[in-house]
Amino acid sequence: MILKTAMTSRATTVACFWAMSAACTAANTSSGASAGPVAGPTPVNLTLTAVQGLRVGHFTLAERPTGCTVILAKEGNIASVDVRGAAPGTRETDILSPVNESRTVDAIVLSGGSAYGLDAASGVEKWLGEHGVGHSDGPTLGVPVVSSAVLIDLWFGGSPKVRPGADCGYRAADGASEAPVQEGNVGAGAGATVGKFLGLGGGRGGPMKAGIGSSAIKRTDGLVVAAIVAVNALGDIVDPMSGRIVAGVRGADGRLADARALLRAGRTAAGRAGDNTTIGVVATNARLKKVQMQKVAQMAHDGYARAISPVHTLADGDTIFSLATGAWSGQVSDSAVGALAADVMADAIVRAAVQASSSHGLPSARQLDTVPRRFKQ
Numbered sequence: 001m002i003l004k005t006a007m008t009s010r011a012t013t014v015a016c017f018w019a020m021s022a023a024c025t026a027a028n029t030s031s032g033a034s035a036g037p038v039a040g041p042t043p044v045n046l047t048l049t050a051v052q053g054l055r056v057g058h059f060t061l062a063e064r065p066t067g068c069t070v071i072l073a074k075e076g077n078i079a080s081v082d083v084r085g086a087a088p089g090t091r092e093t094d095i096l097s098p099v100n101e102s103r104t105v106d107a108i109v110l111s112g113g114s115a116y117g118l119d120a121a122s123g124v125e126k127w128l129g130e131h132g133v134g135h136s137d138g139p140t141l142g143v144p145v146v147s148s149a150v151l152i153d154l155w156f157g158g159s160p161k162v163r164p165g166a167d168c169g170y171r172a173a174d175g176a177s178e179a180p181v182q183e184g185n186v187g188a189g190a191g192a193t194v195g196k197f198l199g200l201g202g203g204r205g206g207p208m209k210a211g212i213g214s215s216a217i218k219r220t221d222g223l224v225v226a227a228i229v230a231v232n233a234l235g236d237i238v239d240p241m242s243g244r245i246v247a248g249v250r251g252a253d254g255r256l257a258d259a260r261a262l263l264r265a266g267r268t269a270a271g272r273a274g275d276n277t278t279i280g281v282v283a284t285n286a287r288l289k290k291v292q293m294q295k296v297a298q299m300a301h302d303g304y305a306r307a308i309s310p311v312h313t314l315a316d317g318d319t320i321f322s323l324a325t326g327a328w329s330g331q332v333s334d335s336a337v338g339a340l341a342a343d344v345m346a347d348a349i350v351r352a353a354v355q356a357s358s359s360h361g362l363p364s365a366r367q368l369d370t371v372p373r374r375f376k377q
Contacts, residue, residue: 047181047214048228051283053077053325056228057176058187058212059168064158065359066112068120069187069212069230070172071281071323075133078290078324079105081147082297084304085277085318089150091118096321098291102145106133107173108321109148110188110230110279113163117150123169149319151232151277153191155200157360181214181228183355188212188230188279193362194353195248196234196276197259197269197310205254208247209362210237213352215344222285222328225340227300229280231352233308234269234315235259237365239372240306240346246372247353247365254363256370260309269313277317278304280348282341285328292334297322299338303345320345351375 049056053074060067073079081096091109095102107124111117125146128134134142154160172187183189189211196207210233216226231237236248236259251257263269282300297320304311304318312318322341354375358364365371 043180045180046216048216048226048281048283049178049181050216050218051224051226051285051325052327054283054323055176055178056181057172057174058182059172059175060186060190061162061164061168064162064191065156065185066153066163066191067187068109068111068117068164068168068172069228070124070169070176071108071228072173072176073105073107073323074325075104076326077104078288078293078326079103079147079322080290080294080297081319081321082294082301083319084301084312085316086314087277088317088319089115089118090319091121091148092145093147095145096147098294103290104145105147106144107146108281109146109169111148111150111164112153112188112191114150114152114154116163118148119166120164120169121146121148123166124173126166127170127173147321149279151188151192151230151279151317152275153193153232156191156193183213183351184211185209185357185359186212189352192230192232192352194231194233194235194237195250195259197249197262198257201250205250205252207249207362209356209359209364210247210353211356213348213350213355215347215351217340217344221330223330223332224285224328225282225337225344227280227282227303227341227344227348229278229345229348229352231278231349232276233278233311234276234313235308235310237349237353238307238309239350242372244372246350246370256368263310269310269315276315278308278349279319280345281321281323282345283323283325284337285325286332286337287326287329288324288334288337293322293324295334296338296341300341300345302342303349306342306346307349
Protein backbone atom coordinates (compact mmCIF):
# COMPACT_ATOMS: atom_id res chain seq x y z
CA MET A 1 0.00 0.00 0.00
CA ILE A 2 1.42 3.39 -0.97
CA LEU A 3 1.21 5.90 1.86
CA LYS A 4 -0.51 9.18 1.15
CA THR A 5 2.24 11.08 2.92
CA ALA A 6 4.88 9.52 0.65
CA MET A 7 2.90 10.46 -2.46
CA THR A 8 2.44 14.01 -1.19
CA SER A 9 6.13 14.28 -0.36
CA ARG A 10 7.15 13.10 -3.83
CA ALA A 11 4.76 15.51 -5.55
CA THR A 12 6.13 18.38 -3.45
CA THR A 13 9.72 17.37 -4.20
CA VAL A 14 9.13 17.17 -7.96
CA ALA A 15 7.22 20.46 -8.00
CA CYS A 16 10.07 22.16 -6.14
CA PHE A 17 12.62 20.62 -8.54
CA TRP A 18 10.90 22.07 -11.61
CA ALA A 19 10.23 25.40 -9.89
CA MET A 20 13.89 25.76 -8.92
CA SER A 21 14.91 24.85 -12.47
CA ALA A 22 12.71 27.59 -13.90
CA ALA A 23 14.02 30.06 -11.32
CA CYS A 24 17.63 29.23 -12.17
CA THR A 25 16.93 29.70 -15.88
CA ALA A 26 15.32 33.08 -15.20
CA ALA A 27 18.20 34.11 -12.92
CA ASN A 28 20.82 33.17 -15.50
CA THR A 29 18.97 35.09 -18.20
CA SER A 30 18.63 38.13 -15.97
CA SER A 31 22.27 38.03 -14.96
CA GLY A 32 23.42 37.76 -18.55
CA ALA A 33 21.29 40.71 -19.63
CA SER A 34 22.62 43.03 -16.93
CA ALA A 35 26.25 42.15 -17.58
CA GLY A 36 26.30 43.11 -21.26
CA PRO A 37 24.61 45.31 -23.87
CA VAL A 38 20.85 45.42 -24.10
CA ALA A 39 19.79 42.41 -26.15
CA GLY A 40 17.33 42.48 -29.02
CA PRO A 41 14.08 40.49 -29.16
CA THR A 42 14.41 36.90 -28.00
CA PRO A 43 14.29 34.58 -31.04
CA VAL A 44 11.19 32.43 -31.22
CA ASN A 45 11.91 28.91 -29.97
CA LEU A 46 10.85 26.49 -32.70
CA THR A 47 12.46 23.38 -31.23
CA LEU A 48 11.22 20.64 -28.90
CA THR A 49 11.52 22.83 -25.81
CA ALA A 50 8.81 25.09 -27.23
CA VAL A 51 6.53 22.56 -25.51
CA GLN A 52 6.13 23.73 -21.93
CA GLY A 53 7.35 21.17 -19.39
CA LEU A 54 10.18 19.67 -21.45
CA ARG A 55 13.92 20.09 -21.02
CA VAL A 56 16.65 18.77 -23.34
CA GLY A 57 20.30 18.03 -22.67
CA HIS A 58 23.08 16.65 -24.88
CA PHE A 59 26.37 15.11 -23.96
CA THR A 60 28.93 14.44 -26.70
CA LEU A 61 32.00 12.26 -26.18
CA ALA A 62 35.31 13.78 -27.22
CA GLU A 63 37.15 10.53 -27.94
CA ARG A 64 34.88 9.57 -30.87
CA PRO A 65 31.82 11.26 -32.40
CA THR A 66 29.00 9.75 -30.33
CA GLY A 67 26.85 10.72 -27.39
CA CYS A 68 23.36 10.86 -25.98
CA THR A 69 20.42 13.24 -25.83
CA VAL A 70 18.05 13.36 -22.85
CA ILE A 71 14.49 14.70 -22.79
CA LEU A 72 13.25 15.37 -19.26
CA ALA A 73 9.46 15.49 -18.94
CA LYS A 74 7.54 17.22 -16.19
CA GLU A 75 5.31 15.08 -13.98
CA GLY A 76 1.81 14.46 -15.34
CA ASN A 77 2.76 13.92 -18.98
CA ILE A 78 1.16 11.20 -21.08
CA ALA A 79 3.57 9.09 -23.16
CA SER A 80 3.57 6.35 -25.76
CA VAL A 81 5.76 4.94 -28.55
CA ASP A 82 5.66 3.35 -31.99
CA VAL A 83 8.47 1.18 -33.36
CA ARG A 84 8.54 0.63 -37.14
CA GLY A 85 12.10 -0.36 -37.98
CA ALA A 86 13.02 -4.04 -38.11
CA ALA A 87 16.20 -3.75 -36.02
CA PRO A 88 15.35 -1.62 -32.96
CA GLY A 89 17.37 -1.22 -29.79
CA THR A 90 15.08 -0.02 -27.00
CA ARG A 91 14.42 0.05 -23.25
CA GLU A 92 11.13 0.51 -21.38
CA THR A 93 8.94 0.70 -24.49
CA ASP A 94 6.43 -2.01 -23.54
CA ILE A 95 5.38 0.04 -20.53
CA LEU A 96 4.23 2.80 -22.91
CA SER A 97 1.65 0.58 -24.59
CA PRO A 98 -1.92 1.75 -23.91
CA VAL A 99 -2.77 -1.69 -22.46
CA ASN A 100 -0.11 -1.36 -19.75
CA GLU A 101 -0.31 0.53 -16.48
CA SER A 102 2.13 3.44 -16.61
CA ARG A 103 0.86 6.51 -18.44
CA THR A 104 3.94 8.66 -18.09
CA VAL A 105 7.73 8.76 -18.31
CA ASP A 106 10.22 10.87 -16.42
CA ALA A 107 12.76 10.92 -19.25
CA ILE A 108 13.43 9.67 -22.76
CA VAL A 109 17.00 8.95 -23.85
CA LEU A 110 18.22 8.89 -27.44
CA SER A 111 21.73 7.48 -27.72
CA GLY A 112 24.47 6.38 -30.04
CA GLY A 113 26.58 3.31 -29.35
CA SER A 114 24.18 0.57 -30.45
CA ALA A 115 22.92 -1.66 -27.60
CA TYR A 116 25.80 -0.43 -25.44
CA GLY A 117 24.18 3.00 -25.54
CA LEU A 118 21.16 1.74 -23.62
CA ASP A 119 23.35 2.05 -20.55
CA ALA A 120 23.04 5.84 -20.83
CA ALA A 121 19.49 5.51 -19.48
CA SER A 122 20.89 4.10 -16.22
CA GLY A 123 22.77 7.35 -15.66
CA VAL A 124 19.63 9.37 -16.28
CA GLU A 125 17.76 7.12 -13.87
CA LYS A 126 20.42 7.78 -11.24
CA TRP A 127 20.26 11.55 -11.78
CA LEU A 128 16.47 11.58 -11.50
CA GLY A 129 16.61 9.50 -8.32
CA GLU A 130 19.06 11.96 -6.77
CA HIS A 131 16.63 14.78 -7.55
CA GLY A 132 13.62 13.07 -6.02
CA VAL A 133 11.96 12.20 -9.30
CA GLY A 134 10.34 8.79 -9.60
CA HIS A 135 7.11 6.87 -9.30
CA SER A 136 6.42 5.74 -5.74
CA ASP A 137 7.00 2.03 -5.28
CA GLY A 138 6.64 2.05 -1.51
CA PRO A 139 6.62 4.49 1.41
CA THR A 140 10.02 5.99 0.62
CA LEU A 141 11.30 4.62 -2.68
CA GLY A 142 10.83 6.49 -5.95
CA VAL A 143 11.59 4.64 -9.18
CA PRO A 144 12.04 6.82 -12.30
CA VAL A 145 10.63 5.60 -15.61
CA VAL A 146 13.25 6.16 -18.33
CA SER A 147 12.54 4.97 -21.86
CA SER A 148 15.30 4.81 -24.44
CA ALA A 149 16.20 4.01 -28.03
CA VAL A 150 19.63 3.70 -29.64
CA LEU A 151 21.26 3.96 -33.04
CA ILE A 152 24.42 2.34 -34.36
CA ASP A 153 27.43 4.59 -34.94
CA LEU A 154 30.17 2.21 -33.76
CA TRP A 155 31.91 2.15 -37.14
CA PHE A 156 32.26 5.93 -37.41
CA GLY A 157 35.16 8.14 -36.42
CA GLY A 158 37.33 5.96 -34.20
CA SER A 159 37.35 3.03 -31.81
CA PRO A 160 33.99 1.24 -31.41
CA LYS A 161 34.93 0.76 -27.77
CA VAL A 162 34.12 4.44 -27.24
CA ARG A 163 30.36 4.58 -26.66
CA PRO A 164 27.87 6.33 -24.39
CA GLY A 165 27.51 4.89 -20.90
CA ALA A 166 25.76 5.78 -17.67
CA ASP A 167 28.03 8.79 -17.10
CA CYS A 168 27.03 10.20 -20.49
CA GLY A 169 23.34 9.99 -19.58
CA TYR A 170 23.92 11.49 -16.15
CA ARG A 171 25.79 14.47 -17.54
CA ALA A 172 23.24 15.04 -20.31
CA ALA A 173 20.44 15.09 -17.74
CA ASP A 174 22.42 17.41 -15.49
CA GLY A 175 22.83 19.87 -18.36
CA ALA A 176 19.24 19.75 -19.61
CA SER A 177 17.45 23.06 -20.02
CA GLU A 178 14.41 24.73 -21.54
CA ALA A 179 16.63 26.66 -23.98
CA PRO A 180 16.23 26.10 -27.74
CA VAL A 181 17.65 22.71 -28.66
CA GLN A 182 21.17 22.63 -30.09
CA GLU A 183 21.20 20.85 -33.45
CA GLY A 184 23.80 19.16 -35.64
CA ASN A 185 26.77 17.05 -34.53
CA VAL A 186 25.79 16.79 -30.87
CA GLY A 187 24.46 14.19 -28.46
CA ALA A 188 22.86 11.19 -30.10
CA GLY A 189 23.50 12.79 -33.49
CA ALA A 190 27.27 13.18 -33.07
CA GLY A 191 28.01 9.98 -34.98
CA ALA A 192 24.86 9.87 -37.10
CA THR A 193 25.21 9.32 -40.85
CA VAL A 194 22.85 8.82 -43.78
CA GLY A 195 22.95 7.33 -47.26
CA LYS A 196 24.39 3.90 -46.48
CA PHE A 197 22.37 2.26 -49.25
CA LEU A 198 25.57 1.13 -50.99
CA GLY A 199 27.39 0.36 -47.76
CA LEU A 200 29.93 2.43 -45.86
CA GLY A 201 31.78 3.22 -49.04
CA GLY A 202 35.36 4.05 -49.77
CA GLY A 203 37.24 6.47 -51.94
CA ARG A 204 35.00 9.40 -52.80
CA GLY A 205 31.73 7.52 -52.53
CA GLY A 206 29.72 6.46 -49.50
CA PRO A 207 27.39 8.07 -46.98
CA MET A 208 27.14 11.62 -45.61
CA LYS A 209 27.03 13.24 -42.20
CA ALA A 210 23.74 14.00 -40.44
CA GLY A 211 22.92 14.69 -36.79
CA ILE A 212 20.23 16.04 -34.46
CA GLY A 213 17.35 18.14 -35.78
CA SER A 214 14.39 19.76 -34.06
CA SER A 215 11.32 21.67 -35.17
CA ALA A 216 8.05 23.04 -33.76
CA ILE A 217 4.71 24.42 -34.89
CA LYS A 218 2.96 27.02 -32.71
CA ARG A 219 -0.69 27.66 -33.59
CA THR A 220 -2.32 30.97 -32.81
CA ASP A 221 -4.74 29.23 -30.43
CA GLY A 222 -1.83 28.10 -28.23
CA LEU A 223 -1.38 24.52 -29.43
CA VAL A 224 2.28 23.50 -29.81
CA VAL A 225 3.54 20.37 -31.57
CA ALA A 226 7.28 19.71 -31.80
CA ALA A 227 9.85 17.06 -32.66
CA ILE A 228 13.47 16.12 -32.06
CA VAL A 229 15.25 13.40 -34.04
CA ALA A 230 18.65 11.76 -34.43
CA VAL A 231 18.95 10.82 -38.10
CA ASN A 232 21.11 7.79 -38.87
CA ALA A 233 19.22 6.35 -41.84
CA LEU A 234 20.09 3.82 -44.50
CA GLY A 235 18.29 6.00 -47.02
CA ASP A 236 18.58 9.52 -48.39
CA ILE A 237 17.22 12.68 -46.77
CA VAL A 238 14.67 14.25 -49.09
CA ASP A 239 13.24 17.76 -48.79
CA PRO A 240 9.44 17.20 -48.84
CA MET A 241 8.83 20.68 -50.19
CA SER A 242 10.91 20.24 -53.35
CA GLY A 243 11.48 16.48 -53.62
CA ARG A 244 15.22 17.13 -53.88
CA ILE A 245 17.84 15.14 -51.98
CA VAL A 246 19.58 17.04 -49.20
CA ALA A 247 21.99 14.31 -48.09
CA GLY A 248 22.45 10.63 -48.83
CA VAL A 249 24.29 7.97 -50.77
CA ARG A 250 27.14 9.19 -53.00
CA GLY A 251 28.60 7.51 -56.04
CA ALA A 252 32.28 7.08 -56.85
CA ASP A 253 32.33 10.66 -58.19
CA GLY A 254 31.37 11.96 -54.75
CA ARG A 255 28.00 13.25 -55.94
CA LEU A 256 24.55 12.29 -54.73
CA ALA A 257 23.51 9.05 -56.41
CA ASP A 258 19.79 9.06 -55.43
CA ALA A 259 18.74 5.84 -53.67
CA ARG A 260 15.35 6.01 -55.41
CA ALA A 261 17.00 5.83 -58.82
CA LEU A 262 19.33 3.06 -57.66
CA LEU A 263 16.38 0.98 -56.48
CA ARG A 264 14.55 1.39 -59.77
CA ALA A 265 17.72 0.40 -61.62
CA GLY A 266 17.83 -2.88 -59.71
CA ARG A 267 20.51 -2.08 -57.16
CA THR A 268 20.17 -3.87 -53.81
CA ALA A 269 20.64 -2.12 -50.50
CA ALA A 270 23.92 -3.13 -48.87
CA GLY A 271 23.07 -2.04 -45.35
CA ARG A 272 23.23 -4.69 -42.63
CA ALA A 273 20.50 -5.10 -40.05
CA GLY A 274 20.87 -2.49 -37.33
CA ASP A 275 23.58 -0.43 -39.01
CA ASN A 276 21.24 2.53 -39.20
CA THR A 277 18.11 3.71 -37.31
CA THR A 278 16.37 7.06 -36.92
CA ILE A 279 15.10 7.74 -33.40
CA GLY A 280 13.02 10.65 -32.23
CA VAL A 281 10.37 12.21 -30.03
CA VAL A 282 7.24 14.17 -30.89
CA ALA A 283 5.59 16.24 -28.19
CA THR A 284 2.60 18.50 -27.67
CA ASN A 285 1.17 20.69 -24.93
CA ALA A 286 -2.31 19.26 -25.59
CA ARG A 287 -4.26 17.05 -23.19
CA LEU A 288 -4.56 13.61 -24.76
CA LYS A 289 -4.97 10.05 -23.52
CA LYS A 290 -2.34 7.35 -23.77
CA VAL A 291 -4.04 5.53 -26.65
CA GLN A 292 -4.31 8.84 -28.49
CA MET A 293 -0.60 9.48 -28.00
CA GLN A 294 0.17 6.10 -29.51
CA LYS A 295 -1.80 7.17 -32.58
CA VAL A 296 0.20 10.42 -32.66
CA ALA A 297 3.45 8.42 -32.60
CA GLN A 298 2.16 6.23 -35.42
CA MET A 299 1.18 9.21 -37.55
CA ALA A 300 4.52 10.91 -36.88
CA HIS A 301 6.19 8.09 -38.82
CA ASP A 302 4.63 9.68 -41.90
CA GLY A 303 7.24 12.39 -41.37
CA TYR A 304 9.93 9.72 -41.68
CA ALA A 305 8.39 8.53 -44.94
CA ARG A 306 8.26 12.06 -46.37
CA ALA A 307 11.87 12.91 -45.59
CA ILE A 308 13.75 9.57 -45.75
CA SER A 309 13.93 7.24 -48.75
CA PRO A 310 13.95 4.28 -48.36
CA VAL A 311 12.75 4.11 -44.75
CA HIS A 312 11.68 1.45 -42.19
CA THR A 313 13.91 -1.14 -43.84
CA LEU A 314 15.29 -4.35 -42.36
CA ALA A 315 18.48 -2.42 -41.66
CA ASP A 316 16.73 0.36 -39.68
CA GLY A 317 15.38 0.34 -36.12
CA ASP A 318 13.17 3.41 -36.52
CA THR A 319 11.39 4.44 -33.31
CA ILE A 320 9.28 7.45 -32.30
CA PHE A 321 8.25 8.32 -28.74
CA SER A 322 5.34 10.69 -28.08
CA LEU A 323 4.66 13.01 -25.15
CA ALA A 324 1.70 15.19 -24.15
CA THR A 325 2.32 17.62 -21.28
CA GLY A 326 -1.27 18.87 -20.93
CA ALA A 327 -0.12 22.46 -20.33
CA TRP A 328 -2.67 23.77 -22.90
CA SER A 329 -6.33 23.60 -21.96
CA GLY A 330 -7.72 23.86 -25.48
CA GLN A 331 -9.47 21.09 -27.37
CA VAL A 332 -7.87 19.23 -30.27
CA SER A 333 -8.16 15.77 -31.80
CA ASP A 334 -5.41 13.20 -31.84
CA SER A 335 -5.68 13.16 -35.64
CA ALA A 336 -4.88 16.87 -35.83
CA VAL A 337 -1.93 16.53 -33.46
CA GLY A 338 -0.69 13.48 -35.38
CA ALA A 339 -0.86 15.31 -38.70
CA LEU A 340 1.11 18.22 -37.27
CA ALA A 341 3.56 15.77 -35.67
CA ALA A 342 4.29 14.28 -39.10
CA ASP A 343 4.96 17.79 -40.42
CA VAL A 344 7.39 18.79 -37.66
CA MET A 345 9.12 15.42 -37.77
CA ALA A 346 9.76 15.72 -41.51
CA ASP A 347 11.13 19.23 -40.99
CA ALA A 348 13.31 18.10 -38.07
CA ILE A 349 14.80 15.32 -40.22
CA VAL A 350 15.78 17.80 -42.94
CA ARG A 351 17.20 20.11 -40.28
CA ALA A 352 19.30 17.23 -38.94
CA ALA A 353 21.03 17.09 -42.32
CA VAL A 354 21.15 20.86 -42.82
CA GLN A 355 22.60 21.62 -39.38
CA ALA A 356 25.22 18.86 -39.49
CA SER A 357 28.88 19.58 -40.18
CA SER A 358 31.33 17.45 -42.18
CA SER A 359 33.21 15.00 -39.98
CA HIS A 360 35.87 12.31 -40.30
CA GLY A 361 35.91 12.33 -44.08
CA LEU A 362 32.15 12.42 -44.59
CA PRO A 363 30.74 15.58 -46.20
CA SER A 364 27.66 17.41 -45.00
CA ALA A 365 24.88 19.05 -46.99
CA ARG A 366 26.60 22.37 -46.37
CA GLN A 367 29.80 21.12 -47.98
CA LEU A 368 28.00 19.74 -51.03
CA ASP A 369 25.80 22.86 -51.25
CA THR A 370 22.58 20.83 -51.18
CA VAL A 371 20.92 22.82 -48.40
CA PRO A 372 17.36 23.87 -49.41
CA ARG A 373 17.04 27.55 -50.19
CA ARG A 374 14.63 28.28 -47.33
CA PHE A 375 17.33 27.31 -44.83
CA LYS A 376 19.80 29.75 -46.34
CA GLN A 377 17.64 32.79 -45.66
